[in-house]
Each structure stands twice: as C-alpha cells, then as structure tokens.
Amino acid sequence: MTRVLTTRGDAAPRSSASAGTTGDAPRSSPIVPLVAALLVAGTLIYIKTADLDAIETRSLAIGELLVRLAEHVQLVAVSTVVVVALGVPLGILLSRQAAGPLQAPVLAVANAGQAIPSIGILVLLALLYDVGFAMAVVSLVVYALLPVLRNTMVGLRQVDRSIIDAARGMGMGSRRILFTVELPLAVPVMLAGIRIALILNVGVATLATYTNAGGLGDLIERGIVFYRMPILLSGCLLTIALALLVDWLAGVAESRLRPRGL
Amino acid sequence: MSEQSTPGTGTRSDVMISLRDVSKRYSGADAEAVRPLSIDIERGEFLVLVGPSGCGKTTTLRMINRLVEPSGGEIWVDGKNATRVDADELRRHIGYVIQQVGLLPHMTIGENVGLVPKLLGWGKDRIRQRVTELLDLVGLDPDTYRSRYPKQLSGGQQQRVGVARALAADPPVMLMDEPFGAIDPITRGHLQDEFLKLQARIRKTIVFVTHDIDEALRLGDRIAIFDENARLAQLATPLEILTNPADDFVRSFIGDGAALRRLALLRVGDLPAVPGVGIRDGVEVEPDETVSAVLEKVLAAGSDSAVVRGRGSLTVQDMLLATAVRDESAVAT
Amino acid sequence: MSFFDYVSANSEIIGFLLLQHLQVVLLAVGFATAISLGVAIGTERLPRVRAALLATSGTILTIPSFALFGLLIPVFGLGVAPTVLALTVYAIFPILRNTVTALETVDGAVIDAATGMGMGSGRRLRIVRLPLAWPVILNGIRVATIMVVAIAAIGAAVRGPGLGELIFRGLSRIGGANALNEALSGVVAIVVVALLLDVLFLLIGKLTTPRGLHV
Numbered sequence: 001m002t003r004v005l006t007t008r009g010d011a012a013p014r015s016s017a018s019a020g021t022t023g024d025a026p027r028s029s030p031i032v033p034l035v036a037a038l039l040v041a042g043t044l045i046y047i048k049t050a051d052l053d054a055i056e057t058r059s060l061a062i063g064e065l066l067v068r069l070a071e072h073v074q075l076v077a078v079s080t081v082v083v084v085a086l087g088v089p090l091g092i093l094l095s096r097q098a099a100g101p102l103q104a105p106v107l108a109v110a111n112a113g114q115a116i117p118s119i120g121i122l123v124l125l126a127l128l129y130d131v132g133f134a135m136a137v138v139s140l141v142v143y144a145l146l147p148v149l150r151n152t153m154v155g156l157r158q159v160d161r162s163i164i165d166a167a168r169g170m171g172m173g174s175r176r177i178l179f180t181v182e183l184p185l186a187v188p189v190m191l192a193g194i195r196i197a198l199i200l201n202v203g204v205a206t207l208a209t210y211t212n213a214g215g216l217g218d219l220i221e222r223g224i225v226f227y228r229m230p231i232l233l234s235g236c237l238l239t240i241a242l243a244l245l246v247d248w249l250a251g252v253a254e255s256r257l258r259p260r261g262l
Numbered sequence: 263m264s265e266q267s268t269p270g271t272g273t274r275s276d277v278m279i280s281l282r283d284v285s286k287r288y289s290g291a292d293a294e295a296v297r298p299l300s301i302d303i304e305r306g307e308f309l310v311l312v313g314p315s316g317c318g319k320t321t322t323l324r325m326i327n328r329l330v331e332p333s334g335g336e337i338w339v340d341g342k343n344a345t346r347v348d349a350d351e352l353r354r355h356i357g358y359v360i361q362q363v364g365l366l367p368h369m370t371i372g373e374n375v376g377l378v379p380k381l382l383g384w385g386k387d388r389i390r391q392r393v394t395e396l397l398d399l400v401g402l403d404p405d406t407y408r409s410r411y412p413k414q415l416s417g418g419q420q421q422r423v424g425v426a427r428a429l430a431a432d433p434p435v436m437l438m439d440e441p442f443g444a445i446d447p448i449t450r451g452h453l454q455d456e457f458l459k460l461q462a463r464i465r466k467t468i469v470f471v472t473h474d475i476d477e478a479l480r481l482g483d484r485i486a487i488f489d490e491n492a493r494l495a496q497l498a499t500p501l502e503i504l505t506n507p508a509d510d511f512v513r514s515f516i517g518d519g520a521a522l523r524r525l526a527l528l529r530v531g532d533l534p535a536v537p538g539v540g541i542r543d544g545v546e547v548e549p550d551e552t553v554s555a556v557l558e559k560v561l562a563a564g565s566d567s568a569v570v571r572g573r574g575s576l577t578v579q580d581m582l583l584a585t586a587v588r589d590e591s592a593v594a595t
Numbered sequence: 596m597s598f599f600d601y602v603s604a605n606s607e608i609i610g611f612l613l614l615q616h617l618q619v620v621l622l623a624v625g626f627a628t629a630i631s632l633g634v635a636i637g638t639e640r641l642p643r644v645r646a647a648l649l650a651t652s653g654t655i656l657t658i659p660s661f662a663l664f665g666l667l668i669p670v671f672g673l674g675v676a677p678t679v680l681a682l683t684v685y686a687i688f689p690i691l692r693n694t695v696t697a698l699e700t701v702d703g704a705v706i707d708a709a710t711g712m713g714m715g716s717g718r719r720l721r722i723v724r725l726p727l728a729w730p731v732i733l734n735g736i737r738v739a740t741i742m743v744v745a746i747a748a749i750g751a752a753v754r755g756p757g758l759g760e761l762i763f764r765g766l767s768r769i770g771g772a773n774a775l776n777e778a779l780s781g782v783v784a785i786v787v788v789a790l791l792l793d794v795l796f797l798l799i800g801k802l803t804t805p806r807g808l809h810v
Contacts, residue, residue: 032654115741115789117748119759120782123766127775203659207749210766220665224753229669239662247657327711354713364708368726368805378712411807427712437711 032248039241043234050230059222059231065238071214072242075133075205076198079140083197087145088190091152092178103153110146118143118204126211136213140204144197151193155186184259191257195250202243216242277338278435278467279303279326284335286321295321297492298335305434306465312478313488313495313515319471323437326469327356340434354378357428357436357466361443363420365412371397371423372408378430396426401456418449425457429464438470442477454480475516479504479523487512501527525554525581533581535574544569544576553581601776609761613784616757619675620747620792623682624690624740630683631690632732635698636720649695652688660685660746664753678747678755685746686739693735697728730804737796744789748781758784 047060058064093099094106122139129135159182167177206217216239223232280303286296296318303309311319324330326337328349337344344352365374375396376389384392397404400422412420421441428436442450458481461468472478478485479500486497489511496508504520504527507513516523531549544567547556556568560578567577602609638645655663660681667677701724709723751759758781765778 112786112790115745115786115793116782117745117759117762117785119748119752120762120778120785123762123778124775124782127765127769127778131769199657202657203661206659206661207752210763217659217661220661221752223665224668224673232665232668236662236665240658240666243657243659243662244654247654329707329710350713350715352713353711356711358708358711360704360707360711362702362704362707364702364704364706364711366705366709366723366727366807367702368807370807381713381718413807424708 032244036241036244036248039237039244043237043241047230047234052230053228055226056228056230059219059228060234065219065234068214068216068218069238069242071133071208071218072202072205072216072239075136075140075208075213075215076201076246079137079144079201079205080194080198082137082141083144083148083201084194086141087148087193087197088152091149091190092156092183094149095153095156107150107153110150113143113146116143118200119207119210122204122207122211131211131213133213136205136208136211139211140201140208143204144200147193147196147200148190149193151189151196152186155189155193156182158189159185188254188258191254195247195254198250199243199247202246206239276305277302278305278307278340279469280336280338281322281326282336282338284322284325284332284337286318286325286330287333294318294333294492296325296332297494299494300335301486301497303467303469305467308461308468308470308481308483310470310472310478310482310485311488312472312475312485314473314490316492317488317490318492319473319486319488320439323439323469323471326435326437327353327358329353354382354431355433355435357430357433359421359424359428359436359438359441361440363412363417363424365420365423365427367412370409370411371402371415372404374412374423375427375430377427382431392430393426396429397423399429399460400426402426416449417445418453421445421453425460429466434467436466436468438468440472441470443472443474450477457481476523479527487515489515522554525557526552528553530556530568530570530576530581531573533576535570535576536580537574543567546571549573557581596773596776598776598779601773602780605777605780609758609780609784612756612758612760612781613788616744616747616759616785616788617792619678619682619750619755619757620740620743620788623679623743623747624686624736626679626683627686627690627739628736631687631694631735634691635694639698645695649688649691652684652691655684656688660749661752664750664755668753673754675756677753678750678757681750682743682747686743689739689742690732690735693738694728694732697731697735698724701727726805727808730800730808733796733800733803737793737800740792740796741789744785744792748785758788 052060094102118139121143122136125135125139125142163181163185164177167181172180205213205215206220208215209217209221216235219231219235220239221235223229223235279301281299281301283298283300284296285294285298287294299322301309311322313319321330325332326339326344328344332345339352339356365371366377369377372390372393375393379389379392393408394404397407402419402422407415407419407423412423415423424441428438442453445453454477470478470481478487482500484497484499485503487495487503487508489495495515496503496512498506498508501524503512504516504524507516507520529550530547530553533553543565545556545560545563545565546569547559549570549572556570556576557578560566560568567575568581569575596604634648635645638648663681663684664677667680671677671680705723705727706719709719714722747755747757748759748762750757751763761781761784762778765774765776765781768774768777
C-alpha cells in the first residue's frame with residue numbers, strides 16, 4: 001500500500017503534504033464514519049445470516065474477528081508511536097542550520113523511498129531477519145517514517161523568515177524560537193505527515209499477514225487461498241471500515257490540534 | 263451607423279458608442295455598482311473614465327464588450343445593440359487592453375497579435391503581413407520580436423504588444439483598462455506620448471479607464487469623473503474640468519495645482535499674442551505647443567518671451583495671465 | 596548464488612514481468628487520466644459535484660490496496676482485471692486534483708484577455724487553459740504513475756500480473772536457497788521501473804511544456 005506522500009513541484013506543494021486536504025472541505029463530515037459503521041454492521045449481519053461452511057464459520061467467529069482487529073490496531077498503534085517518536089525529533093534536528101547540507105539528500109531519499117513497494121520491505125525484512133509482530137512493526141516504521149520526517153522538515157522550513165527575524169529581534173534565543181514560533185507554525189504540515197503515516201500503517205498492516213503478524217489481512221489472505229468469498233469479503237469490508245474510521249478520526253484530531261489562527 | 267433608428271434618442275450619425283441608462287447591480291449587493299448612466303461617445307473620440315476604486319469605471323468599461331452583462335439599459339456600438347448580438351462576435355470587433363496585458367504565455371508575440379485575425383478566419387499570409395504592420399506601428403521591430411515569447415519582454419514592451427493585439431483586426435473601438443497602470447512612471451510617460459501620436463493617426467474610438475487624474479487629463483478628449491458611490495460627478499473636457507470643477511468631489515480629486523496643470527493643456531496658439539513685438543529676442547515656438555512646454559523652453563533659454571510662429575510674441579507674464587483671464591471668463595459663462 | 600548471478604540467470608522472466616508491470620501501470624494511468632480530465636472538464640460548472648468527486652477519490656486513496664484488490668475478486672475474479680481496475684481507481688486522485696487546481700489557477704488576466712478578444716469557453720479551454728495547465732496536469736500523472744508502480748506489486752496477491760510475483764514467490768520459498776534473491780530482484784526491478792518512468796515523465800514534460808512557459 002502506497003500513497004501520495006507529497007510531490008516535487010506539485011500544484012499545491014503544501015496542502016499536498018496530506019493527500020486528502022485539497023478540495024475536500026467536508027472532511028469532518030459524518031458521512032465517512034457512517035459509511036464505516038454501515039460496512040461493519042452489514043458485514044456482521046451477513047456473517048450471522050449467511051449459510052457458512054466449517055472453514056468460514058471458524059474464520060468469521062466474533063472472537064476470531066476481534067483478535068484480528070486487535071492485532072491490526074496494535075500493529076498500527078505501536079508503529080505510529082515509534083514513527084512519531086523517531087520522525088519528529090529527527091526532522092527537527094535535520095532542519096537545524098548545522099544539518100543544512102544533509103537536508104537535500106534526506107529529502108531526495110524520502111521522495112525516492114515512495115518507489116519501494118511496501119510489500120517489498122515487509123518481505124525482504126522477513127527473509128533477512130524474521131517473521132512476526134516485531135519485524136512487521138519494523139517494516140511499518142521504515143515505510144511510514146518518510147512522510148513524518150519529510151513533513152517535519154518541510155513544515156519547519158516553510159515558516160515565514162520574517163516572523164523568525166521578528167522573534168530574534170525581540171531577543172528570543174534559537175531554542176525559544178523553535179518552541180514558541182517555529183514548531184507551532186509547522187504543526188499543520190507535521191500533523192498532515194503524521195496522518196499520512198497513520199493511514200500508511202493501516203494499509204501496510206493488512207499485508208503483515210504474509211509475515212505471520214496477523215491483522216485483518218489474515219481474513220483477506222485466507223479468503224483468497226481457500227477461495228471463500230464470505231471470508232474474503234468480510235476481511236475486505238472490515239479493513240476498509242477501519243481505514244475510513246482511522247482516517248476520519250485523524251482528520252478530526254488534525255483540525256482540533258491545529259493551532260488556532262492558522 | 264445607418265441601422266440605428268431607435269426613436270427619441272437623438273440619433274447622431276457620428277455617435278460610435280451609446281450608453282443608455284446602463285446600470286449594473288451585482289446579486290446580493292445593496293448598492294448599484296454602476297448607476298443608470300447615459301453617455302454618447304463620438305467616432306474617434308478618446309473618452310477617459312476616471313475615479314477612485316469601486317466607482318464602477320471598470321464595470322462600465324467591461325459592459326461595453328459584455329464581459330459584464332448590464333442589469334439595465336442598452337449599449338449601442340457602431341449602430342448595433344451590443345446587448346443583443348453574440349458576445350464573442352462583438353468582442354472580436356472591439357479591441358481590449360488590460361493592465362496585466364494577459365498575453366498568452368505559451369504563444370509567441372506574433373501568434374498573440376495574430377490571434378483575433380485567426381479567430382476571424384483570415385488567411386496565413388494576411389495575418390503575417392498584419393502582424394508585421396502592427397509591430398511596426400507600436401515600435402517593436404517585427405523581425406526581432408515576432409518569434410519571442412511574452413516572458414522575454416519587459417512590461418512596457420508587453421503592453422505595446424497588448425495594444426498591437428487589440429488593434430489586430432482593425433476594430434473601430436478600443437477598450438483600455440488601466441493599460442499603463444503597472445508600468446514604471448518613466449516608461450508610462452513614453453507610452454502615453456506614443457499612444458497619443460498613434461491615436462492621432464488611427465483615430466479609434468477609445469474608452470480608457472484609469473484612477474490617475476493626470477493620465478486622464480493628458481490623454482482624454484473628454485473625461486468622465488465618478489465618485490466612490492458610482493455617481494457621475496462630471497463629464498467634460500480636461501480644460502473644462504480643471505477650470506470649472508463641478509463640485510467638491512471633483513475639486514478634491516483633481517488635487518492641488520489645477521492652475522499650473524492647465525498650462526499643460528492650453529496651446530500657445532490659443533492665447534492672444536501681440537503681433538510683431540519682441541520678435542528678435544523671443545524663443546521660437548509652434549502654435550500647437552502647450553503653454554507649459556513653451557514656458558519651460560523660454561525659462562531654459564534665459565529669455566522672457568516666446569515667438570509663436572505666425573502669431574506674434576508672448577511674454578512669460580502674458581502666458582501666465584492669459585490662463586488666469588481664461589479662467590475668469592470661463593467662470594463667468 | 597549472488598544477487599547478480601541470480602538476476603542474469605533469470606533475466607528472461609524478470610524482463611517479462613517487468614514489461615507486464617509496465618503495461619498494467621500505463622494502462623491504469625491512461626484510464627485514470629482520461630477519467631480525470633473528463634471529470635475535471637465536465638464539472639466546471641458544477642463546483643459541488645466536483646468537490647464531492649475530488650473528496651471521494653481522496654478518501655478512496657485511504658483504503659488499503661490489499662482490501663480493494665480483494666473486494667474486486669468476487670466481481671472480476673483473479674488476475675488482470677481487478678489489478679488494472681484498482682490501480683485506475685488509485686491513480687485518479689493525484690491526476691484529478693492537479694487538473695482541477697491547474698485549470699482553476701490559470702492566470703485570470705490571460706483568461707480575461709482571451710474572453711475579451713472573443714474566445715468562447717470551448718476555445719478558451721482548448722487554446723488557453725489546457726496548454727497552460729498541462730505541466731501541472733502532467734506532474735499529477737507522473738505522481739500517480741510512481742505511486743501505482745508500487746501498488747501494482749500487491750496485485751500479485753490476487754494473481755495479478757507484474758513484478759510483485761517475484762516478491763510473493765520469494766516469500767513462499769522462505770528459507771529456500773534463492774528466496775531472498777528472488778524477492779530482492781522484484782523490489783529492485785520495481786524501483787527501476789519507477790525511476791525510469793519518473794525520468795520519462797520529466798522528459799515528456801520538457802518536450803511538451805509550451806516553450807513560452809520556460810523561456
């Protein structure tokens with residue numbers, strides 16, 4: 001699963017940092033969670049009423065579904081926390097003047113990194129080291145680190161120089177300027193990057209099943225392998241519902257956390 | 263013009279553009295952007311619409327080629343009701359020049375100038391010939407500039423191309439919306455001079471919008487001054503406006519120095535010269551030179567009088583007083 | 596067996612899959628471009644419809660590709676059809692967004708001048724707006740292409756064509772002799788495809804951007 005992180009020379013370089021920000025004003029519209037809820041409800045009703053065989057019944061038991069969901073959420077939560085904990089400080093460090101010469105190459109690598117397929121990272125790490133939850137988290141982190149790192153750097157860099165000048169002029173030190181001026185002004189772009197990372201993690205985590213790390217992708221894979229449409233469809237619909245819900249929540253959080261006045 | 267036969271409008275064969283109770287109200291706005299306005303513009307006349315921002319001058323201009331549709335009234339252009347004909351067809355026969363020029367950046371200068379003729383279906387050779395002619399006319403060497411792109415030209419050069427483009431299909435009417443507004447003052451002065459000379463040759467009917475009263479005084483045969491409430495405060499010749507401002511608004515809009523500015527509009531040939539006196543030591547000038555230009559020459563030469571060819575001589579004092587006398591006589595009438 | 600030995604020994608199959616990958620991607624991007632241009636131009640006077648479609652295509656992008664591929668199986672079966680369809684759906688947003696933005700941000704003075712000289716809306720679109728918007732539209736197509744090259748790898752999970760097959764085959768032989776080489780060749784080939792297309796699009800951009808825009 002790959003997404004437009006952001007692009008060189010794009011039509012709207014800043015807003016494109018979040019693939020979904022341009023042109024979708026009704027972002028916090030209740031339609032998206034409603035659709036998600038309908039998907040879940042529809043899937044559950046279908047499971048309850050459909051005529052399922054043994055494999056299907058076992059795979060689609062409520063307890064089984066909850067386990068898969070929990071695995072998925074854990075993968076996403078852990079990797080997103082790690083990504084933010086690594087990406088934001090690293091982005092700040094790289095945007096300091098001393099790191100000037102490193103910026104361009106790091107951004108270039110971050111951009112080129114989009115070309116690597118997520119399944120590739122997952123499989124290569126599994127083949128090189130190990131399968132399972134921990135390695136899956138490492139893959140997710142490697143993949144989702146780029147947008148956070150990149151947006152932190154871009155967000156800090158696009159802060160109006162004259163505002164920083166003014167802050168310096170009133171006697172603020174560089175650390176103070178970072179925390180009272182630069183970071184607050186960079187928050188919208190940084191949040192957009194974190195949101196992208198979150199969505200990427202939800203997507204890549206569906207593939208974690210291939211390296212024995214579970215998640216909702218398990219259902220999809222089992223559906224394909226056994227060619228059982230009920231399992232396949234339930235897996236797909238629940239995954240889509242989760243993705244929509246997570247993105248919607250992220251959008252709500254994004255608009256809440258954005259400093260007022262921006 | 264022969265088709266124009268609406269009764270009761272005082273049809274005159276030399277009227278090129280006729281605004282008849284034209285008004286514009288944007289939906290949702292309280293006040294009218296343009297209040298019912300009636301102006302007849304004669305063939306070959308240079309009319310300047312001037313006023314502060316929001317006075318409706320640009321809206322008025324844009325209603326003539328229907329970039330803005332009037333809410334009321336009629337506009338007749340060249341004997342046709344412009345509000346009834348096909349808008350695109352109308353526009354192809356009206357030159358249009360805007361402040362930002364709006365040259366198509368992906369086309370060469372030649373292609374830009376030849377665009378309207380192309381829309382009108384002219385042949386290739388005829389377009390090429392016309393482009394050459396027009397670039398010459400606006401003072402750009404056709405061989406040098408034809409194949410350049412707009413970005414390679416300075417602002418002043420771009421606006422020359424803008425004027426050439428507007429003239430391309432030889433339209434009888436030109437609409438100009440602050441064409442020299444974005445150009446540095448020195449170049450602007452040159453362009454204004456050149457444009458006046460050009461207009462003396464081509465005699466287009468021009469409606470010209472500006473917020474700069476000096477530009478209006480310099481260029482216009484007549485000037486329509488609007489106030490910020492879109493009221494037409496005065497419609498008169500530049501001299502008349504300087505001499506007899508209709509009200510306080512016009513007076514304040516003209517600003518200080520009306521008397522001195524009048525010197526730039528009066529021609530020495532119009533002043534009563536004393537025949538034969540002081541011929542020896544005066545600076546020789548032509549009757550169509552402005553009083554201010556002659557004063558400048560006289561003072562620069564360290565002289566105190568001028569000899570107007572075929573008229574007689576004028577002292578510096580004559581020139582200054584003569585304008586004052588005209589002032590009083592004008593007030594009296 | 597070293598990676599390079601593996602690649603040279605299997606160059607035929609890798610080349611075949613690479614071409615397949617390229618075909619699927621270009622097909623999907625071609626469809627997406629046609630759809631995006633159609634939608635962008637068709638909704639010029641319907642700003643609400645346009646905003647809704649843009650928002651929808653943006654939201655679709657948040658759907659995990661594995662789930663979308665899977666969702667299409669019951670309807671289209673396994674293989675090429677669901678792969679191309681899913682990739683098309685993903686490619687729409689970047690292209691549509693750039694097309695809409697580009698058409699909306701063409702210099703107003705240029706459009707005013709074009710209208711003033713008597714161009715109708717069709718001519719304005721064809722002669723003025725599309726040529727001026729083209730570089731940005733093309734960039735959207737480029738971004739969509741690079742993105743879709745990577746997503747196409749997951750198509751192999753639904754027996755779709757392309758280089759993803761090498762990755763999944765490598766995975767299925769986990770612990771085997773050439774498992775890593777096989778997966779790695781798939782990943783590297785995909786990155787190569789992406790870089791090639793990136794360069795290709797920059798080249799196309801250079802060649803098709805109207806000269807007057809970059810003098």
